[in-house]
Amino acid sequence: MDNLFNKTRLWAINFLLKLAKDLTPSKPKSHITRESKNLFQKEIKIPVFVSFLFTIIAVYGMLVMSVGVCSKVMFAVLIFMIVVVIFLVSQIKNKERDILEDNDTVVLICLLFIIAILTFQISKEYLSPFVSPVSAFSIMAAMLLSSRLGRVYAICLSFYTTFLNDIRFDVFFTMLGSAIFVVANVHTIRKRSDFINIGVKIVIVNSILLMMFYLIGAYDSFQLKRNLFYGVLNGIFSVIILLVLMPLLEKIFSRTTNIKLIELSDFNNPLLKRLMLEASGTYHHSIMTADIAEHVANSVGENSLLARVGSYYHDIGKLKNSMYFIENQIPGYNPHDNLNPEMSRLILISHVKEGIVLAKKHNIDSEIVNIIKQHHGTSVMHAFYHKALESELYMNMECFRYPGPKPSTKIAAIIMLADSCEAACRSIEEPTMAGIKGMVEKIINNKFIDGQFSVCPVTLKDLELMRDSITSTIIGIYHARIEYK
Ligand SMILES: [Fe+2]
Ligand SMILES: [Fe+2]
Numbered sequence: 001m002d003n004l005f006n007k008t009r010l011w012a013i014n015f016l017l018k019l020a021k022d023l024t025p026s027k028p029k030s031h032i033t034r035e036s037k038n039l040f041q042k043e044i045k046i047p048v049f050v051s052f053l054f055t056i057i058a059v060y061g062m063l064v065m066s067v068g069v070c071s072k073v074m075f076a077v078l079i080f081m082i083v084v085v086i087f088l089v090s091q092i093k094n095k096e097r098d099i100l101e102d103n104d105t106v107v108l109i110c111l112l113f114i115i116a117i118l119t120f121q122i123s124k125e126y127l128s129p130f131v132s133p134v135s136a137f138s139i140m141a142a143m144l145l146s147s148r149l150g151r152v153y154a155i156c157l158s159f160y161t162t163f164l165n166d167i168r169f170d171v172f173f174t175m176l177g178s179a180i181f182v183v184a185n186v187h188t189i190r191k192r193s194d195f196i197n198i199g200v201k202i203v204i205v206n207s208i209l210l211m212m213f214y215l216i217g218a219y220d221s222f223q224l225k226r227n228l229f230y231g232v233l234n235g236i237f238s239v240i241i242l243l244v245l246m247p248l249l250e251k252i253f254s255r256t257t258n259i260k261l262i263e264l265s266d267f268n269n270p271l272l273k274r275l276m277l278e279a280s281g282t283y284h285h286s287i288m289t290a291d292i293a294e295h296v297a298n299s300v301g302e303n304s305l306l307a308r309v310g311s312y313y314h315d316i317g318k319l320k321n322s323m324y325f326i327e328n329q330i331p332g333y334n335p336h337d338n339l340n341p342e343m344s345r346l347i348l349i350s351h352v353k354e355g356i357v358l359a360k361k362h363n364i365d366s367e368i369v370n371i372i373k374q375h376h377g378t379s380v381m382h383a384f385y386h387k388a389l390e391s392e393l394y395m396n397m398e399c400f401r402y403p404g405p406k407p408s409t410k411i412a413a414i415i416m417l418a419d420s421c422e423a424a425c426r427s428i429e430e431p432t433m434a435g436i437k438g439m440v441e442k443i444i445n446n447k448f449i450d451g452q453f454s455v456c457p458v459t460l461k462d463l464e465l466m467r468d469s470i471t472s473t474i475i476g477i478y479h480a481r482i483e484y485k
Contacts, residue, residue, distance in 0.1 A: 154179035206231030281327030317355025
């Protein structure tokens with residue numbers, strides 16, 4: 001008896017400790033950072049355990065209510081739920097482990113599931129299973145989470161809608177077919193109006209698959225016409241859901257989708273417009289950096305659009321005191337000549353801080369803000385450090401470092417290198433292929449030795465690919481100058 005009591009006590013203590021640990025919001029280790037950018041002005045801190053438990057109970061309840069409240073059905077739904085949850089969790093745990101450590105993302109995964117199942121119930125109740133917007137929710141998962149999770153959603157949601165509709169194979173096949181097809185085309189979505197193309201694709205795939213079922217004798221002509229009508233409605237509903245829900249979820253969960261990046265890359269954006277008018281040298285440097293960073297991102301399989309847009313904004317802090325930055329100076333006049341190195345150091349550091357303030361003020365996404373923050377890492381301002389040494393001012397080299405932080409993502413590292421290499425190669429008076437190659441190599445080696453990549457997942461192989469890509473892009477940019485010199 002005592003033994004049983006002790007075992008129960010130990011179990012209860014362990015359970016409470018585990019619950020306390022789960023309820024303590026942990027700092028996300030994922031590279032996806034959320035900083036006071038979502039609708040609630042802070043990260044959503046619902047523990048992973050609570051989010052999953054709530055979703056499982058909610059979806060189970062909805063399924064039982066829809067399929068029928070009796071012990072056999074409840075048991076069948078339970079088996080079905082266990083299979084789907086095991087599939088979903090194994091997919092996330094094996095390939096997207098980071099997600100499980102990010103409370104925000106888990107809430108998004110669960111919320112998408114609950115809303116999807118709700119819309120399926122409504123479609124089944126009032127219209128037809130063929131109206132269930134499986135494709136719309138799979139596309140949202142692909143855009144807000146990852147393409148792989150988009151495919152996992154397509155499979156799970158197709159199973160759900162089939163289970164809700166008497167395990168009909170035609171429903172499963174049609175829903176899965178259109179969802180997988182549109183998720184495979186997710187990279188073609190670059191602006192909100194592209195959702196209409198997605199709707200058209202859903203209608204086409206639905207129609208082809210329904211025709212196939214008609215040809216094999218599963219439907220008569222009346223059923224075919226009715227199902228085709230619902231297949232078209234599915235496309236229309238999907239477009240409406242995407243247009244309404246996507247911007248909301250992007251805002252709430254602070255997600256930087258390709259659509260948002262395209263919107264940010266518009267040169268009519270007030271910040272880019274100001275950069276063009278008030279600091280044209282920096283504007284030109286940012287465009288060059290963007291060209292280089294985009295190529296480099298492509299060569300290492302990173303998001304090239306994020307690299308381009310991040311580069312556009314990386315130096316917006318130079319809008320303040322623009323004349324103190326070399327690219328904006330009139331030849332023959334450098335205001336730093338009249339300043340001591342300590343003042344120059346403070347002005348240079350301020351462009352990073354000013355950039356962060358400006359970006360936040362203009363509601364620029366947190367991923368771009370992080371790029372601004374990290375684009376110099378903790379690098380040394382060599383020019384002013386040497387000036388301090390020459391003027392015999394006692395100053396430690398550590399005082400001439402940017403405050404950081406160091407790049408934490410590959411994209412931030414790419415922009416750091418593209419930025420430094422672009423500025424350094426522009427200063428070469430007579431650029432030659434060997435000169436550019438040597439300069440790029442020197443910059444990458446120095447940054448590596450200085451430990452600038454110590455907290456980011458960049459491998460030596462990546463650095464090699466980056467070096468080749470930066471060199472070839474800069475040689476391409478200076479091609480005319482190289483050839484005619
Ligand atoms: Fe900068
Ligand atoms: Fe720069």
